[in-house]
Amino acid sequence: MTNKKNPEQKKQQEDIEGAENNVVVDNDDVEVTAEQRLKGELDDALEEVEKHKDLYLRTRAETDNFRRRMQREKEELSKFANESLLREVLPVADNLQRAVAHAREAGGNDSTLLDGVEMTLGQFNGVLEKFNVTPVEADGKPFDPACHEAMGQLESDDCDPNTVVQVLQTGYMLNGRLLRPALVMVSKTPAANVADANVTDANATDK
Structure with a gap:
């Protein structure tokens, strides 16, 4: 028995076959699309790597700074x-210095x-030196x-004004930092010299 298709079925079959024949797969377009997708994924991955790299570098810098700060604080504490x-x-050194000065003056x-x-x-000063304690330079300076404490002024013709002319108590530095200021007397211009200078200025003004 022959299975014959009616004209309508035959036309539908022809349309389907024609549509199948018209479907053309463009391999170039498929390859371009895949390449773009891979490139996008690669760009995203590289961007993520840069983010992690930046985070790593900042974390490392902060860690190094913290380590250096802790080292400085440790050194300062030491x-x-x-x-x-x-x-x-220090008052022990003061008393020994006074005793020596008094004995020399008494003769x-x-x-x-x-x-x-x-x-x-001398032994006491040696101990201070072992701990990096050094006297503050004052006399004649x-x-x-920053390191001197003025206790008064003395008239003097022998040096410039504001020069240390007497040390009442030695000052000390510890590792370059002031441990105790030196108590000093500071020079000033004698009153007679000031008066003479004023007279000279007045005469110059009158002329």
Whole structure:
């Protein structure tokens, strides 16, 4: 028995076959689309890598800064750990210095006692040096408020005004930082010289 298609079915079959024949796969377009997709994924991956790299570098920099800061603080603590103790023992050096100065001024015959006090003072200064404690330079130096404390003024023709002419108490530095200021007397121009200068200025003005 022959299966014959009616004209309508035959036409539908022809339309389907024609449509199938008209479907053309453009391989070039498929390849371009895949390449673009891969390129986009690669760009996204590279961008993510840059973000993580930047985060890593910033974290490393912060860690290095923290490590250096902790090292500096450790060094500072080591340098000045004994600051309070050293400040408390400085009066011992003051008393030894006064004893030596008084003995020399008195001009006594007991040189053995003076030698003993001087030796003790020398040993004490040696201990201070071991802890990097050094005297503040003052005598004959220009007055420096950063390390000198003025206790008064003395008239003097021998030096410029504001020069340290007498040290009442030695000052000390600890590792370059002021431990105690030096108590000093500072020079000033004698009153007679000031008066003469005023007269000279007045005469010059009158002329």
